[in-house]
Amino acid sequence: MTINTILFDLDGTLINTNDLIIASFTHTLNHYYPGEYGRDDIVGFIGEPLYESFARMNKEGADDMVATYREHNIANHDLLVTEYEGVFQTIEILHKRGYKLGIVTTKMRNTVEMGLKLTKLDQFFDVVVTLDDVKNAKPHPEPLQQAMEKLGAKPEETMMVGDSQYDIKGGKNANVKTAAVVWTIKGKDFLAEFNPDYMLETMPDLLDIVGASVK
Template identity: 35%
Template structure:
């Protein structure tokens, strides 16, 4: 009996730590918010532990001071003001997206970020042109590791789970991908990423963007199944 060939049609990405090295500006903005409104210092590991909801959700869930709206506005002010200095354009990422797009793949983002901060980053980095669907933390009821965001992206792109791959830098990303039954790729290819050792094992792990580019067509575009 001949084996069916499943062809990957869509590549869906997490954003922070996967497509852009934005974690430093996120940390600076959160540190400033907690310092100004709660008079407390939080470090990057404490901030990572809060990740899941959007930035607005993180502030509302973790800030002791109830001036949430002011704190949220401060977050976005710092995020925008410090973005250019703290987040560098990555030409390897641009090359990856251009090649995938040129080869006919549908591209998406599923991120816990709020739409407002994602738009700031996409504008600064010139990444708006690449994506067929973007699902943010504002668009879901349940953040990763729940697969809701990936389900929404698959539906919009009109692809089956076995026709998609999801790339992310955290256990929550990989777990969401596995729950959605898509191929999962863990990445540690930017200077700052969330997970040093994956507790949830991805199907593939890449520490180099160029390695992923060179192996994608061979290893992911023709997965044979019984």
């Protein structure tokens, strides 16, 4: 069966928020644990909900750490966020060709909407599932299942595209095809360990995979 529905992670997949995320983690961790965490530690946190990352350090103080992170993140958002090359054109083609498109992210809705609006990608997505909308974040299948339900999509017709192990695991748990992006900050080899169905060297590669290339 052909793919007619594509779900995308946002950060690190469609938009480059790496500098923003690292800066916000660095700001927060240096405030609470000066000198204890470096860039490699921070990269390991990317892709999971903030609270889970901070709760492993200090469960009682995790809410305060999340608040500190988000304050910095929102204040610096538009200065540090950019769109990956080829993303806008690819999503625009998929939209024009009638594919059902959704965002499935572990971010809160306010910053998701900021990123989509900044890059003008907001016009293309019929469904956006954020951390606010679910009880269980990726890799639990709930966010993907919710997006598919809202889009009227079947798992066998759906693909999840992302930059972290949580996206690939979430896709497999929801019984959909998976595609990993090689520009992930986690590294191509790391994502390959989770056996995605496809590896995207560039976002336009997706058009060939789903049969949407312009002839």
